[in-house]
Amino acid sequence: MASASRAPEKLPQILVLNPPKVLKFKGPFTTVVTRRLKLRNPSEKKVCFKVKSTNPYCYCVRPSSGVVEPGSTVTVTAMLQPFSYDPSQEVKHKFLVQAVFAPPDASDPGAVWKRASPGELMDSKLRCVFEIPEENDKQDAGGLRLRKAARRRHKPWFASAAALKRGRAAPLPVALLVIGAVFVGFFLGKFIL
Numbered sequence: 001m002a003s004a005s006r007a008p009e010k011l012p013q014i015l016v017l018n019p020p021k022v023l024k025f026k027g028p029f030t031t032v033v034t035r036r037l038k039l040r041n042p043s044e045k046k047v048c049f050k051v052k053s054t055n056p057y058c059y060c061v062r063p064s065s066g067v068v069e070p071g072s073t074v075t076v077t078a079m080l081q082p083f084s085y086d087p088s089q090e091v092k093h094k095f096l097v098q099a100v101f102a103p104p105d106a107s108d109p110g111a112v113w114k115r116a117s118p119g120e121l122m123d124s125k126l127r128c129v130f131e132i133p134e135e136n137d138k139q140d141a142g143g144l145r146l147r148k149a150a151r152r153r154h155k156p157w158f159a160s161a162a163a164l165k166r167g168r169a170a171p172l173p174v175a176l177l178v179i180g181a182v183f184v185g186f187f188l189g190k191f192i193l
Contacts, residue, residue: 041068093128
């Protein structure tokens with residue numbers, strides 16, 4: 001009886017992630033929102049890591065790859081770029097942290113990844129959660145509760161990735177329009193006078 005070949009079993013992730021499963025990004029999302037992820041290496045070997053995102057255009061990750069020395073911790077910063085957040089839309093953004101043991105003499109982490117076999121790779125997935133901060137009920141001097149101020153939707157001056165996919169462009173900012181008008185006026189003035 002022939003045995004079916006199976007894919008090699010995945011090694012458990014050696015890096016200890018903090019937070020371990022979820023990266024929470026707190027709004028408003030009109031400016032860059034930063035979240036830190038700590039990668040701790042409890043082993044006695046060097047570990048190479050890579051951090052990948054399912055939405056690479058939405059995030060800037062620094063460092064996105066590197067080496068965690070034995071017994072050390074590396075802090076990775078994930079920066080969510082400004083966008084128009086719609087709470088009714090489900091967020092399916094995820095991060096993947098891949099790791100592989102590096103040989104003691106490894107000087108080029110890129111070469112370590114090229115030589116790594118699928119059975120040597122360790123990975124962890126983190127889900128992204130977007131939170132809108134709740135505004136506390138405020139009281140005036142007489143102790144009367146004031147109504148919560150209506151939340152304004154701040155839309156950044158650039159188009160969101162979803163809007164670009166749908167073929168809609170965001171309006172130009174007023175400053176660019178003013179600068180354009182000044183340049184047009186300057187050149188027209190030069191040629192007319």
